[in-house]
Amino acid sequence: MLQVQSLSYEIKGRSILREIDISIQKGEFYAIVGANGAGKTSLLRILASDLKPAKGEIWFKGKPLRSYSLKELAYSRAFLHQSNSMAMAFTVEEVVRMGRYHLKAVQKQHDLAIMECMRICEVDHLADRKIQQLSGGEQQRVHFARVLAQVWDQKDVLLLLDEPVASMDIQFQHQTLAIAKALTAVGFSVVAILHELNLVAQYADRVLMLKSGRKWWEGAPIEVLKPENIYAIFGVQTKVSTDMATLTPSVQTCTVHYSAAKFNSNYKHELAMELKEKYENYKKDHPKARIYDCAKALAVSEAQLLLTQLSDDVVLLKDDMWAILQELPRLGHVMALTRNDACVHERKGTYPAAANEGHVVLFHNDDIDLRVFIQNWAYAFAVKVKDLWSIQFFDTSGLAVHKVYLTKDSNPLAVYEELVNAYRAVDQTYFTINIPAVLSDISIPDSEIDIDSFQSDWLNMKDSHEFFGILRKYSLQRTQALRLAPAGFAEEMSSDRFSEILNEVSEQQVPVMVFVSNKGCIQIHSGLISRLVTMDNWFNVLDPQFNLHLNMDAIDQIWLVRKPSTDGDVHAMEVYDKQGNLIVQFFGKRKPGVPELESWRSLLLAQKV
Numbered sequence: 001m002l003q004v005q006s007l008s009y010e011i012k013g014r015s016i017l018r019e020i021d022i023s024i025q026k027g028e029f030y031a032i033v034g035a036n037g038a039g040k041t042s043l044l045r046i047l048a049s050d051l052k053p054a055k056g057e058i059w060f061k062g063k064p065l066r067s068y069s070l071k072e073l074a075y076s077r078a079f080l081h082q083s084n085s086m087a088m089a090f091t092v093e094e095v096v097r098m099g100r101y102h103l104k105a106v107q108k109q110h111d112l113a114i115m116e117c118m119r120i121c122e123v124d125h126l127a128d129r130k131i132q133q134l135s136g137g138e139q140q141r142v143h144f145a146r147v148l149a150q151v152w153d154q155k156d157v158l159l160l161l162d163e164p165v166a167s168m169d170i171q172f173q174h175q176t177l178a179i180a181k182a183l184t185a186v187g188f189s190v191v192a193i194l195h196e197l198n199l200v201a202q203y204a205d206r207v208l209m210l211k212s213g214r215k216w217w218e219g220a221p222i223e224v225l226k227p228e229n230i231y232a233i234f235g236v237q238t239k240v241s242t243d244m245a246t247l248t249p250s251v252q253t254c255t256v257h258y259s260a261a262k263f264n265s266n267y268k269h270e271l272a273m274e275l276k277e278k279y280e281n282y283k284k285d286h287p288k289a290r291i292y293d294c295a296k297a298l299a300v301s302e303a304q305l306l307l308t309q310l311s312d313d314v315v316l317l318k319d320d321m322w323a324i325l326q327e328l329p330r331l332g333h334v335m336a337l338t339r340n341d342a343c344v345h346e347r348k349g350t351y352p353a354a355a356n357e358g359h360v361v362l363f364h365n366d367d368i369d370l371r372v373f374i375q376n377w378a379y380a381f382a383v384k385v386k387d388l389w390s391i392q393f394f395d396t397s398g399l400a401v402h403k404v405y406l407t408k409d410s411n412p413l414a415v416y417e418e419l420v421n422a423y424r425a426v427d428q429t430y431f432t433i434n435i436p437a438v439l440s441d442i443s444i445p446d447s448e449i450d451i452d453s454f455q456s457d458w459l460n461m462k463d464s465h466e467f468f469g470i471l472r473k474y475s476l477q478r479t480q481a482l483r484l485a486p487a488g489f490a491e492e493m494s495s496d497r498f499s500e501i502l503n504e505v506s507e508q509q510v511p512v513m514v515f516v517s518n519k520g521c522i523q524i525h526s527g528l529i530s531r532l533v534t535m536d537n538w539f540n541v542l543d544p545q546f547n548l549h550l551n552m553d554a555i556d557q558i559w560l561v562r563k564p565s566t567d568g569d570v571h572a573m574e575v576y577d578k579q580g581n582l583i584v585q586f587f588g589k590r591k592p593g594v595p596e597l598e599s600w601r602s603l604l605l606a607q608k609v
C-alpha cells in the first residue's frame with residue numbers, strides 16, 4: 001500500500017526526520033509512537049501529502065505519492081489531524097457532511113454515509129448541536145466521523161490518524177480503534193499516532209518507535225514494547241507482562257514521585273528542616289535505632305536523612321563513583337559492610353585495587369571480595385558518627401548499597417580526610433531523592449513454562465553462573481525456579497535444620513562462602529565461621545574478621561540447592577524473604593576448577609533425613 005524510502009524532512013535547516021524507511025501493507029494497523037517532538041505528526045503529514053519531504057521517495061499504491069492530484073488523494077486517503085478547531089458555529093451534521101464536499105454522489109448516498117458515520121461514532125444524537133458547544137471527546141468523535149465519511153464509499157483506503165483518541169474516555173478510545181481495526185479487515189490500512197502504549201499493544205499489528213526523528217525500532221508490539229525500548233524513548237520505568245494466550249504485552253508504568261522542593265526552591269529549606277526535626281524526634285524516642293531503622297520508620301531513604309545532616313561530619317561527595325572506589329585501598333585496613341533488608345554482612349580487610357569489568361567492578365583478595373554493580377550507584381557520603389569514620393554509597397533511590405568503616409588498624413585519619421576533601425561535592429545543600437515506586441515482579445504461571453526444557457537446561461549447567469541466564473530465558477522468579485527444579489536438585493528445609501547445619505559448619509570448622517547482596521553489590525566472605533550467637537530474632541556470626549546479622553523473622557523459605565558444573569555438583573543453602581528476594585547464600589569454600597569440598601557436601605547431605 002505504502003513504501004517510504006530514505007525519507008528526510010527539515011524545517012528552516014533543522015532536521016526533523018532522518019532516513020526513514022517504512023513499508024505499510026494493505027489491511028495493516030500501523031502505530032507510530034515516540035516522545036513529544038519526535039517527528040510523528042511531521043511524518044504523518046508527509047504521508048498525507050500535506051508536507052513535502054526534503055529527501056526520499058514515497059510510493060502509494062504503486063505510484064509516487066507526489067504524482068497524486070488533490071482529488072485523487074481525497075478518494076484514497078483520509079487524514080484526521082491532531083487538532084481540529086473550527087472558527088464557525090457549524091452543527092455536528094454539517095461538520096460530518098464537510099468530509100464529503102469534494103465527492104461525487106447522489107444525495108441519498110451522502111445522507112446514508114453521514115448517518116452511518118454519525119451512528120458508529122455515537123454522535124447522531126448530537127446532530128443539530130453546534131460543534132463548539134461539545135466536550136473535547138465529543139468533538140473528537142465528530143471529526144473522526146467526518147474523516148470516515150470522506151472514504152465511506154471507497155475501498156483500500158489509507159486512514160491516517162493523528163492522536164485520534166487523545167480526548168476520549170476509555171469506552172470511546174476502544175470503540176474508535178475497534179472501528180479502525182474493523183476497516184483494516186476490509187482492506188483499509190491505518191496509520192495511527194498513539195501515546196497510550198496499551199492501546200498500541202491491543203490494536204496495532206506493527207509499531208514504529210521514533211526517537212528524535214529517527215526510526216528507533218519497528219515490529220510487532222510484543223517485539224517493540226519492551227521496558228528497555230520504552231525507557232530509551234520516554235525515559236520512564238515500566239514493567240511489561242505478556243498475555244501468553246494472545247501474545248499481547250501489557251505495559252505498567254512506575255509511579256513518578258516528586259516533592260515540591262524538586263522544582264520550587266522555596267520549599268527546599270523548609271522540607272529539609274521538617275525532615276531533620278522528624279529524624280531528631282524519632283532518635284530521641286528510639287535511642288537505639290540505627291539510621292536504617294529511622295529511614296524505614298520515616299518512609300524516606302537513608303541518603304535522604306544524611307542530606308538533612310550535611311555538616312563537617314556528613315559530607316556529600318562528588319558523584320564519580322568509579323574514582324572514589326579506586327581510592328578505597330588507600331584507607332588500609334577497614335570494615336566493608338553490605339546489607340539488604342534482612343541481613344548485614346561485615347568483613348574486615350584491605351581493599352585490593354578495583355578491576356573494572358564493564359558491567360561490574362570487582363574487588364578480590366582473601367578478605368575483601370565484592371562485585372559492584374556500579375551503574376546502580378548514585379550518591380556517596382563521608383560520615384562521621386562519634387568515633388566512627390566511614391564512606392557510604394547509595395543507589396539512585398538513596399538506599400545504602402555499601403559502606404566502608406575505618407578501624408583502629410586503618411591508615412592515619414589524614415588519608416581519609418584527604419580523600420574526603422578531594423571528592424567533596426561543590427554543592428552541600430539539601431535536595432530530594434525520589435524513591436521510584438517498586439512494582440512487584442509479575443511472575444509467569446507454572447502452566448506457561450516449558451518445564452521439561454527448563455529442567456534439561458538446569459541439568460546441563462556447566463557453571464552455576466549460568467543459572468541467571470536460565471532464569472531470564474524462562475522469565476522465572478528464583479523461588480519459582482527452585483520449585484520447578486529437576487527432582488533432587490532443590491529441596492526446602494526448615495529453619496531448625498538450617499541452624500543445625502551452620503552449627504555443624506562451625507564445630508567441624510568447614511570453610512564456607514557467605515554471599516549477601518543488594519541491587520548494587522554482592523559481598524562474599526570465604527573462610528570459617530566460628531562464633532555463632534542467636535539474640536532474640538537475630539542469628540549472628542561474631543568472628544574477629546567476619547560478622548553476619550540475619551533477621552530470622554524475615555525468612556520465608558530456605559532451600560538446599562544443587563547445581564551441576566564441570567567441577568561436579570555444587571550445593572548451596574539459599575535463604576529467601578516473603579517477596580522471594582534472596583537474603584543470603586552459603587556455599588562450601590571453592591575455586592573454579594576444583595570440586596566442591598567433600599566436608600561441606602557430606603555435612604549438608606547428612607542432614608537430609
Ligand SMILES: Nc1ncnc2c1ncn2[C@@H]1O[C@H](COP(=O)(O)OP(=O)(O)OP(=O)(O)O)[C@@H](O)[C@H]1O
Nearest residue numbers: 011016034035036037038039040041042043082193
Ligand atoms: N512549523 C514549525 N516550525 C518550526 N518547528 C516545527 C514546526 N512544526 C513542528 N516543528 C518542530 O518539529 C519537531 C517535530 O514536531 P512534530 O509535531 O512532528 O512532533 P510529534 O512527534 O508529533 O510531537 P507531539 O507528540 O508533541 O505531538 C518538533 O521539535 C517541533 O517543535
